[in-house]
Each structure stands twice: as structure tokens, then as C-alpha cells.
Amino acid sequence: MSEKKTNRRDFLFTATYAVGAVGVGATIWPMIDQMNPDASVKALASTEVDVSSVNVGKTITVLWRGKPVFIRRRTQDEIAEARSVKLEDLKHPENDEDRAKDPEWLVMLGVCTHLGCVPLDQKGDYNGWFCPCHGSHYDTSGRIRKGPAPTNMEIPKYEFVNANTIKIG
Amino acid sequence: MKKFLKLFSFLFVLLFFSFQTLAAEKVEYLKTDWSFKGLFGKFDRSSLQRGYQVYTEVCSSCHSMKYLSYRNLAEKGGPEFSEAQAKAIAASFEVKDGPNEDGDMFTRPGKLSDKFVMPYENVKAAQAANGGAYPPDMSVLVKARGGGVDYIYSLLQGYEDPPIGMELDDGVYYNKFMYGNKIKMANQLSDGLVNYSDGTEATVEQMSKDVTTFLMWAAEPHLEARHQMGFKAIVYLIILTILVYFSMKKIWSRIKTEV
């Protein structure tokens, strides 16, 4: 068998393998993607919350995408405390101004960034939140100050539809 | 090889046609050209939108569509209303929600994620309001009837006076395409019943076609994706089959000499 013929045969086999592999990949993808959130779950992305009954110094917890969202109407002391912290003292430096657009309202995903427990309100060394699972302390802006959690508690996308209603998501 | 191909195609054709004849009913249905049939079949968007209008204005007072959500109206492959239009449609319905903090149920305007609002609370209520007959849910109606779209399309236009000698009870009507010819739904369509915003003339035939197209999409919302993927998949398989065929010839040629 000549050199040329061998090459052509190799090409044929390589092409067959390559085309076959593409097909296998294309077949596997639907089997993987089916486990991603489905269309009905994605459609539930936003929740509207009536906050007219929340007094200063109180927190309400609402469910959004199956997770708790803390909505806290902060006192002036808490705001002042949150805004006076220097960025360099923070493990995950973020300004309170960026976290709470309206300083009175802190809207935050109530999930500890360590391993997903729900922190307790008004506990811990920084008058904010304390996670009982592994001892992470958060301040009045929900920023991590002490403990194993790597980042601040997440701020979801939200907006005030009117003075009394917050739309999360 | 040739024999094999012949055999294979023969089997396939036999299988296909035997089931088609088994599936088809003996009644001759009215025919129309459906844009969604065939290898590349797609829905006619404006027909779907008009069909939705007919459904809401005519059918939805009795027939639910419990598996559809308002968001579906804006999804690809469907009527493809704009997001804003779909939101407005959803908001025009009162949706029951709750319980609120006081434990009470309340109504609010619909959202995209809401399911189509049902005309009756439950099947019993629907039966009570319709002389004991339950107006079937229309979400998968096209797939639930032997004749499919042709059957629905014909049924809507199949109302006639009963033949002489046939006695009909109150609330029962004659329809030449209905199984047993007796139907509990009165004729719903009449020329000019709805006002199509795109200026299409609302004849009974046109409305039947539009609403049937809409029902087909409702039953098979991924039909377009299916047709497109099917074409790609089959072209791919044919290419790979050809490659494998020649690879096979090459490999088997190694031993031919020994035979």
C-alpha cells in the first residue's frame, strides 16, 4: 500500500471520529441542560414587597427565588455606624453608599456567604448579623467583619416601584 | 448493500403508512394549508396572534388553557407578542393570589409568570354551568383528538341542521364532524364576530383556521424548534452514515482478498 493511500485512509477515519464526536457532544448537552432552571422557574424571577408596615429598626424577611431576603429599615445610629467604617478595615471593601441606595433601607440576600446558612438579626460583635453555623459576624451594612465568610452578604437587584413597594429581581 | 437499503426503506415506509392509516379516522375532514406542516413548517405569527384573539374573545369564556402562561405569548416560536404587549395582556386579567399577611385571598392584575386564568374554579363548576358537559381544557386539545388540527378546524365549521328524523335534546346540537354527530357546544362562530386589528376579514373559515393554529401551538409550543433541530439532526446523521459507510468499506477491504 502506497504512502498516499494510507494518508487518505487516515483522513477518512479521523473525519469519521471527529464527526461522530460532535454528535455525541450535541446529544449529551440536552441531558445536562435539562437540570438547569426551567422556563417556569426563570419566569418567577421578581417579587414585589409592600414595606409600608415596616417601622424603623425592624427587619422583614421575604422569600425570593427560594431564598430569604432581609429588608431592614435602619436607625440613624446604624446608618452612621455603617458609613463611618474605613474601607481598609474591611475584608471585602464596599461602601455602604453602594450597598444601600436609600440609606434607610437595606435590602440584602439573607444568606451567609460562607456555606449558605441564614444569619441571625441584631446579633454578633458589630450590631448587624451573626451566622450561628460557623460564627461569621456582619455589620449594620451586612458586610463581613469577622469569621470564615469570604464576602459581604449579596445585594440583589431591586427597585422602589413607589414609596411603599420594593420590587426584588 | 442495495438489498439492505431497499429492505430498510421498505420497512420504514410500511411502518409509517400503516400507522398513518390506523391513526386517521374515516371521516373526510375539511382541508386547508397549514403553515406548520412539513419538514420546515413554521407557525404563521399573525395567524397565531389572531387565533389568540379568537380564543380570548370567544372560547375562553368556557374553555380553560391551564398549561399556558402569559409569558408563553412572548416566547420564541409562539405568537411572539412583544414583552410589553404580553405584559399588558397579562395585566388585563384579574388573578387570584394569596394568602396575604392577614390570611386572606386577594386579586391582583396578572403577571407574565401567571397561568392563563381559568373560566371556572374546577371541573364540577364548569359542568354545572354547561348543562353537565365539561368544556375540555384546550391546552393539548389538538393532540387529544384523532383528527388533530383538521378535526378541530372542520368541527368549528361543521354545524348544520340535523337530518330529518333526528331528535335533538335541549342543549344538544348537530355537527357533521363530531363523533356521533351530537355536540353540546352551540355554534360559536359567525362572520364578523371578532374585529381583527390587522384588518383581516373575520370570516368563519378564517377564524377557525386562526384559532386552530393557535391551539396547535398551545399543544406543541416547541414545534418550530423541533422541526429545525430535526432537520439538522437528520442531515448530520446522513453525513456520518456516509462517512461510516466508506470507513466500513475500507476496513472490510482488508479481508476481502482472503475470501
Next chain:
Amino acid sequence: MSDHNYQPQSKFGKWFNDRLPLLTLANHLTDYPTPKNLNYWWTFGGILTFCLITQIVTGLVLAMHYIAHADMAFDSVEHIMRDVNYGWLIRYIHANGASMFFLAVYIHIFRSLFYGSYKSPREIIWIIGIIIYLLMMAAAFMGYVLPWGQMSFWGATVITNLFSAIPLVGEGIVTWLWGGYSVDNPTLTRFFTLHYLIPFLILGLVVLHIWALHVPGNNNPVGIDIKKPSKDTVPFHPYIVIKDGFALLMFMIVFAFFVFYTPNILGHADNYIEADPLVTPAHIVPEWYLLPFYAILRSVPDKLLGVVAMLSAILILAALPWLDTSKIRSAVFRPLYKQFYWILVADVLILGYVGAMPAEGLYLLIARIATAYYFLHFLVILPVLGFKERTLPIPLSITEPILGGSPNLAAAKIEKGLDKLK
């Protein structure tokens, strides 16, 4: 088994193989000597393996979204069809896959009947195959119940009621099967559990089926024993692998056509109506692959005897290796058997057809004649034929007739027969 003395090249391979001889197994499977004259009817074994794996994988995925509860099953299927990513694709593959599975298994069975693959020394392979077939029917039936449509519900009612034909304990057994006084939620959940289990039993039996096959080796179109490995055999890889692959791809094209363009044609419209215990659909018809047995059931006017006849029609196959008394395997060399074989094929197709038709008038008469013939074929024709039939002389090896080496008068005939197989 071929080479038990296989030694892996690498040191680790050898270490591993001494502890768990997976590499010996892999070597056996690649080198497995296969008759080189196998025609395309032999590719359906590989196709069936593909079908089983497809059903298991898609079924596993569907089970992640399906809810086995009478109030939610139908809704969850619609949820899969509408909202789950690619859910419609996966469900249509699974639903049509069942039909494809049966199509392939019927071809596989009838290939065996034609070439006498069930005869000594392959009886165990055949009987395992029959058990697999029975389990497939059970899995298919229970799977059809899961969408909880009208056909699901009434199919389940009718089939479970078959057990009520058993004298004395019948009613008790049916109630036990249902877990209630009718087909209801307990029935659905147990059917789901069993539907999930059975494919894995089938998988285990398939391993035994192949194991039992690899002891005597494949039968072949000529039906004679061959020496292996020899000039008459080729190693399984790459020769048979690529050939099976080619046939599988052809099969997949047909499969894809059903899935993408007529996904509901093999099903029944009534199954898109949610189960209603108060209303029976106008025509109760099982899935197409059960129709011949359904026809046999209905052709007997007695409840108990009808069930017995239907079960016997399947179980009689298990006795086939002993009912067929002929020493010759392949129908190529059995001119009379070949004719009866095709009559049997026609008979089963007729049974399938009348099974889909209403059980009345002419259809019922045809069904009865066809049922009688079905049993006649296995119980009378086959045993007698083995003694009476004048068979053609068989070649000494599968290469012989091709080389034209056979001096006897029948050589020309044989060649004609072999040409047909190609």
C-alpha cells in the same frame, strides 16, 4: 472464550488485571471471533443495546422531572413538554424509543427464527432472550401508564384485570396489584417504581445473553458450526463494530424522523386526555407492539382461556428449541420451512392488524383463524417438518460455496441462496 492468557503490556495494567481481569474482558470483546458472513439482520443485537441504553438515559432524566402522583402526573408530563430545557426532546425520544426498541426486538427474534439461532447449543441464549422480551413488555406497559392519560388509565385497568381470570384468587390478586379498589394513586406509584427497576434487570439479563452467546459463538446465515478463530471469522473490532455502527446510524435516521416529525403517530390521541375513571375511551387499543397478543386474547370467547392463550403464545417460544426437531439450523437449506416461516410472519402481521380493529364480525373470524394457525405452526408444523422435510445439502464451511469448491449437484442452489443473504 477466546484468549484467557491475555497479558497487558504495562506493569500497572498487569497489576490491575491480576486483581480484576477487566483488561482480559476488554481483550476478549475486541478479539471475539465473529463469522464473517453475518448479514445485516445480525446488526440488530447492537441496535438493541443502543435502544436499551437510550431508554435508560432518557428515562433517568425524565424521572428527575416526573411526579408519580395521580393528581400531578399528567401536569408534570406537560411541564416536561413545555418548560424543562429540551424536555420535549427527551420525552419524545423516550416515548418513540419504546416503539423503536420493539421494532428492533421483533426483527431480532424473527432473524433468529429464520436462521435457527435458537437451536442447540444456543437454547439458553434464546430463553434468556424470551425473558428479556417479557420484561420489555412489562416495562413498556407500565411506562405507558405513567403519563396518566385516558389510555394509561384504561390500559392499566384492562391489563391488570387479566389477572382476575385466575380462579378463586383472581379478584384478590387484582386488588393487591392495585392497592385499592380501582387503578389509582397507589397503582401509579408502584408502577413507576417497577418501571424504573425493570430496565436494570433487563440490562443484567443482556449481560447474561451476551455471555451465553460468547460461549458457542454467533450463529451465521449458513447455520453451520465454524471453527474459531479461523479463516471463517473476523475479530469483533473493528469489523463488526463498524458494520453494527453503520446499521445503527441507518436505524437512528428512522428513529430521528419519528421523534422530530411525527412524534405522536405511534401513540394514541386519547392519552392526551387526563385519566378519568368515569369515562372509557371509545376504542381501547394497546400500543402497536402488543397488538398480536391482544388479538389472540380477544379471539378466545372465554375469559380464563383467553388469558391462557395469550400467555401461551409467548411462553411457547421458550419451548421452541425442542419443538423444532430439524437438525438443520438455517432456513436457507430448508425449502419447506422457509415457506412456513413466511406464512408465520404474515400470520403475526395479520394478528397485529386485527388486534387494532374492533373485535367483531369478519375481524373476529380472521383473528381466530390466525390464532389457531399460530399455535399450529409451533405445535404441529415445526415438530413434523423436522422429520418429513427434505433439506438441501449443507456446505462444510461458510467459505466453501463462495470458492465454488462444492462438487455436489446442489451447489448452484446453495449459491443462489447465499446470494440472497448478501
